[in-house]
Amino acid sequence: MSQQENLRIIREAFEAWNAHDVDRYAALLDEGYVEETHTRPTPVRGREAARAAMQEYLRVLPDLHFDLDVMITSGDQVFTRWLVTGSYRGESMSRPSSGRQLEESGCTLSKLGEGGIVHVWHYWETDHILRHVAAQ
Amino acid sequence: MARYIFIVSLRHRTLYDYLLQRFSDDPNAQVILDRRRGGRRLAEISGVLERRRTDRRQQPDVSEELRRRSVAVVTIP
Numbered sequence A: 001m002s003q004q005e006n007l008r009i010i011r012e013a014f015e016a017w018n019a020h021d022v023d024r025y026a027a028l029l030d031e032g033y034v035e036e037t038h039t040r041p042t043p044v045r046g047r048e049a050a051r052a053a054m055q056e057y058l059r060v061l062p063d064l065h066f067d068l069d070v071m072i073t074s075g076d077q078v079f080t081r082w083l084v085t086g087s088y089r090g091e092s093m094s095r096p097s098s099g100r101q102l103e104e105s106g107c108t109l110s111k112l113g114e115g116g117i118v119h120v121w122h123y124w125e126t127d128h129i130l131r132h133v134a135a136q
Numbered sequence B: 001m002a003r004y005i006f007i008v009s010l011r012h013r014t015l016y017d018y019l020l021q022r023f024s025d026d027p028n029a030q031v032i033l034d035r036r037r038g039g040r041r042l043a044e045i046s047g048v049l050e051r052r053r054t055d056r057r058q059q060p061d062v063s064e065e066l067r068r069r070s071v072a073v074v075t076i077p
Helices: A003-020 A022-025 A048-060 A128-135 B012-023 B041-052 B060-067
Strands: A029-035 A065-074 A077-087 A101-113 A116-124 B002-010 B029-034 B073-074
Touching: A003 A065, A003 A101, A003 A116, A022 A048, A022 B060, A048 A077, A065 A128, A077 B073, A101 B012, A116 B012, A128 B012, A128 B041, B002 B012, B029 B041, B060 B073
Parallel strands: A029 A116, B002 B029
Antiparallel strands: A065 A077, A077 A101, A101 A116, B002 B073
16 A cells, blocks of 8 residues: 555544544454554554454443544554543442543554554553543 | 664654564664764754754754654654
């Protein structure tokens, strides 16, 4: 795929996140999709696991929104820097719903292949959201 | 010459290591850890940009970005 096509796919992936459209996002993923972050030892593998992970984020942060401020494509990779906002609404036995606002920045490095997005690595500048999602 | 320079804040070493690994074979990208104490490294980068752009108003304020964010990206036209 061309670098322009790679950019288009990653832009669409973030649009799907912002639309909270799990099916649209999953359709952009390669069958061998892997998703990692630096703070979690176990990667998400495959479309169904990615779908479940996205649904979990949206359950905890129902108004989750990414604002993209930098997108760079080089070869089969796309680098995206973002600011994510939302308000915590998820409830759990250990942590009540707070409505507290999230504003956190980070970036994502995505690798693409013929089948779509093959591998993504998210870097959160703090691990606050990840700890919150994990606590649910 | 790299087309993109990723300048990573010293506070985000994990990000630097990852980007360095992923872009190691890419001649279009260079990854730098901002180790500066007195701004020397960014002054060098600003020098590179200055030779390539005529409008100084378009220069990114890399120092300010790195105070707020983990990584700044400089694009060389």
